Amino acid sequence: MRVFNFAAGPAMLPTEVLEQVGEELLDWHGGGMSVMEISHRSKAFVGLAQEAESDLRELMGIPSSYRVLFLQGGASGQFSFIPMNIATADSTADYVNTGVWSKKAIGEAKRYLKVNVAADCAASNYTTTPTQDELKLTPGAAYVHYTPNETIGGVEFPYVPATGDVPLVADMSSTILSRPVDVPAFGLIYAGAQKNIGPSGLTVVIVRDDLVGKARPGTPQVFDYKAMADDGSMLNTPPTFGWYIAGLVFKWLKRNGGLAAMAERNRAKASLLYSAIDASGFYANPVAPVARSWMNVPFTLSRPELDKTFLAEAAKAGLTNLEGHRSVGGMRASIYNAMPLAGVQALVDFMGDFARRNG
Numbered sequence: 001m002r003v004f005n006f007a008a009g010p011a012m013l014p015t016e017v018l019e020q021v022g023e024e025l026l027d028w029h030g031g032g033m034s035v036m037e038i039s040h041r042s043k044a045f046v047g048l049a050q051e052a053e054s055d056l057r058e059l060m061g062i063p064s065s066y067r068v069l070f071l072q073g074g075a076s077g078q079f080s081f082i083p084m085n086i087a088t089a090d091s092t093a094d095y096v097n098t099g100v101w102s103k104k105a106i107g108e109a110k111r112y113l114k115v116n117v118a119a120d121c122a123a124s125n126y127t128t129t130p131t132q133d134e135l136k137l138t139p140g141a142a143y144v145h146y147t148p149n150e151t152i153g154g155v156e157f158p159y160v161p162a163t164g165d166v167p168l169v170a171d172m173s174s175t176i177l178s179r180p181v182d183v184p185a186f187g188l189i190y191a192g193a194q195k196n197i198g199p200s201g202l203t204v205v206i207v208r209d210d211l212v213g214k215a216r217p218g219t220p221q222v223f224d225y226k227a228m229a230d231d232g233s234m235l236n237t238p239p240t241f242g243w244y245i246a247g248l249v250f251k252w253l254k255r256n257g258g259l260a261a262m263a264e265r266n267r268a269k270a271s272l273l274y275s276a277i278d279a280s281g282f283y284a285n286p287v288a289p290v291a292r293s294w295m296n297v298p299f300t301l302s303r304p305e306l307d308k309t310f311l312a313e314a315a316k317a318g319l320t321n322l323e324g325h326r327s328v329g330g331m332r333a334s335i336y337n338a339m340p341l342a343g344v345q346a347l348v349d350f351m352g353d354f355a356r357r358n359g
């Protein structure tokens with residue numbers, strides 16, 4: 001039986017997509033082989049790859065002045081590959097620190113250029129985002145990096161920072177495809193696939209043309225945006241199975257109303273869960289309401305000694321992977337696109353019942 005899986009990543013995929021994968025596993029498109037077993041250079045696979053890219057372009061409204069790359073190395077790889085590709089060693093980049101993932105991005109970037117921390121939300125214990133006025137941006141910076149959604153803290157920017165002529169770089173790993181996005185506001189968008197796109201092993205990079213072709217000497221070819229863009233992201237063997245599944249997820253999104261429809265669904269799911277937490281008197285979420293994530297909802301029990309019981313009973317009810325990140329404890333419900341409203345409703349019902357029995 002399939003459960004409602006609240007894992008933060010790798011995360012739940014749409015059941016319809018997995019069913020199609022199952023049906024096609026032994027014989028993809030009549031070739032008598034799995035898509036995993038064919039050459040990435042074959043006409044069939046190149047067609048699949050191009051279709052996935054054009055579907056993603058359509059879904060996100062990506063202008064033709066941007067390249068879409070399907071890479072490896074995860075979002076964490078991009079923490080290094082971004083400075084290597086778009087900035088010189090003596091330049092300064094602005095980084096906004098809103099929690100665990102931005103901190104990791106900063107740590108890695110410091111090895112490649114000068115980092116100015118444009119804002120740091122430490123004073124709030126990373127439970128909010130800075131306002132535009134609080135960003136201390138460096139004139140002439142190589143770029144401004146921020147994390148629109150902090151997957152661990154459950155903190156999300158309610159706005160897109162304005163950076164003038166300085167390219168804005170966004171780690172959208174846990175929020176990409178969750179709602180419409182104004183791509184032209186960004187110089188570069190990147191995301192590991194395993195939250196809201198597909199299986200792990202694939203990293204999507206959407207980069208404006210003028211930022212392509214500036215890699216430092218010594219940048220590995222497979223992580224050089226220009227080398228990869230020129231070769232359709234196939235300078236070497238790409239993660240073909242992940243690319244295939246990402247393509248199926250893009251089709252699923254298109255069938256289900258695209259990103260505007262996802263935004264409505266996701267807003268409804270998040271609002272149902274936060275309302276239940278706030279009204280309970282038993283559960284609490286520490287994040288400033290304006291910065292609450294639609295995708296990752298951390299919460300604590302007023303009696304933390306019951307955490308293990310909560311998790312065990314939830315799992316028995318078919319609600320799994322609710323334990324919080326090891327660095328923060330408590331609970332976390334990740335409710336990406338693939339989580340239906342019915343899953344959040346089941347969680348809210350269970351939480352209400354648990355609180356009545358234990359409050």
Ligand SMILES: *Cc1c(COP(=O)(O)O)cnc(C)c1O
Nearest residue numbers: 074075076077101151173174192
């Ligand atoms: C999961 C995540 C990462 C790390 O992704 P990897 O693919 O494991 O490197 C980075 N940033 C954010 C915001 C994430 O959610």
